[in-house]
Amino acid sequence: MFGDLGEFFTSGSNLMFFVFAILAIGGAIFSISFTKVVHMVISLAVTFLSLAGLYVLLHAEFVAFVQVLIYAGAISILMIFGIMMTKHAEEEQELKRPLHSWLVGLGVAGLFGILFYAIQNSTLPDPGVLEAGENNTLEIGKLIFSVHVIPFELMSVLLTVAFIGAIVVAKKEDD
Amino acid sequence: MSTLATPYLMLAAILFCIGLYGALTKKNAVIVLLSVELMLNAVNLNLVAFAKLGVAPNLTGQIFSLFNITVAAAEAAVGIALLIALYRNKGTVDVNEMDQMRR
Numbered sequence: 313m314f315g316d317l318g319e320f321f322t323s324g325s326n327l328m329f330f331v332f333a334i335l336a337i338g339g340a341i342f343s344i345s346f347t348k349v350v351h352m353v354i355s356l357a358v359t360f361l362s363l364a365g366l367y368v369l370l371h372a373e374f375v376a377f378v379q380v381l382i383y384a385g386a387i388s389i390l391m392i393f394g395i396m397m398t399k400h401a402e403e404e405q406e407l408k409r410p411l412h413s414w415l416v417g418l419g420v421a422g423l424f425g426i427l428f429y430a431i432q433n434s435t436l437p438d439p440g441v442l443e444a445g446e447n448n449t450l451e452i453g454k455l456i457f458s459v460h461v462i463p464f465e466l467m468s469v470l471l472t473v474a475f476i477g478a479i480v481v482a483k484k485e486d487d
Numbered sequence: 488m489s490t491l492a493t494p495y496l497m498l499a500a501i502l503f504c505i506g507l508y509g510a511l512t513k514k515n516a517v518i519v520l521l522s523v524e525l526m527l528n529a530v531n532l533n534l535v536a537f538a539k540l541g542v543a544p545n546l547t548g549q550i551f552s553l554f555n556i557t558v559a560a561a562e563a564a565v566g567i568a569l570l571i572a573l574y575r576n577k578g579t580v581d582v583n584e585m586d587q588m589r590r
Contacts, residue, residue: 333498340505340525349515356521359502363528366495370539372549375556379531382556387524387563394517394567398574416511420504427500436492442544452553455546467557474561478568484575 325369332369335362349395357388371442374449495536503529516573516580520566527559 339359343352360383367376456464502525509522531552538548574580577587 329494333494336498337501337505340502343518343521343525344505344509344513349518352518353521356525359525360528363532366498366532367535370495370535372535372538372552375531375535375549375552378553378556382560383524383528387560390563390567391517391521394520394570397571398517398580399578413512416508420508420511423507424500424504427504428497431493431496431500436540437542439491439540439542440544442539442546448549451546452550455550456553460547460550463554467554471557471561474565478564481565482568482571 329366329369332362332365335359336366350392353388353391353395357384360384360388372448374452492536492540495532495540499529499532499536502526502532514581514583516570516582516585517567519582520563520570524559524563527555531555 336359339355339357339362342355343359346352346355360379364376364379364384367373367379506522506525506529509525510519513519513522534548534552534555538545538552541548570580573585577584
């Protein structure tokens with residue numbers, strides 16, 4: 313696994329992958345180790361942005377821009393609004409049950425061990441060539457409006473229902 | 488023989504495990520929601536990686552990840568709305584104190 317690290321870094325895209333991966337993991341780890349909740353949201357925004365960079369590396373430009381718009385833009389701002397509208401002055405203190413934290417950490421480490429073993433031992437066949445065409449957004453649009461049109465319409469209904477439901481739930485009772 | 492998709496799968500596994508740990512141990516419900524978003528992002532990374540580096544590369548994986556992002560946005564909106572409604576009634580966002588259903 314570590315033997316071919318030298319040739320791994322010779323390629324530019326691998327170097328970019330390394331930078332984005334470090335940023336993503338760093339943001340995620342800082343987001344669970346910071347004590348102030350706003351700092352947690354900001355560091356998770358760093359993770360979302362670097363994942364968008366990884367999508368560009370994977371030739372998924374449209375997904376990358378959707379990721380920047382939805383995650384780094386909308387969801388981070390929504391979470392910050394959620395923090396501002398609730399109690400935000402107090403810091404996130406440690407759980408009163410350290411045993412619970414330890415058990416969860418142990419379970420997560422076990423799950424990661426299983427995933428690591430499975431990924432390292434799986435032999436993936438050589439990838440074919442992605443026929444993405446010149447214009448990624450154009451191809452995705454063609455596919456969405458021809459093959460996947462019913463899930464697409466279902467998604468719009470789901471979004472409408474979810475957002476109307478969110479407004480009804482969060483509305484004040486007396487008006 | 489490690490193929491090209493392996494680093495992406497490892498990164499997604501690491502992000503998923505960090506998100507799972509955060510979702511199970513954090514007290515603030517906003518951070519729990521964000522950790523769930525992190526787990527969904529790890530799954531999205533896997534989908535896009537297999538859309539490029541899988542056995543049969545296809546744009547359908549990217550479309551699936553777009554649908555996944557949509558569902559995640561709906562989930563975040565409803566989650567924040569529930570949190571705000573609960574905060575109005577109870578004055579807390581601590582997940583340990585959300586136990587009205589079992590009284």
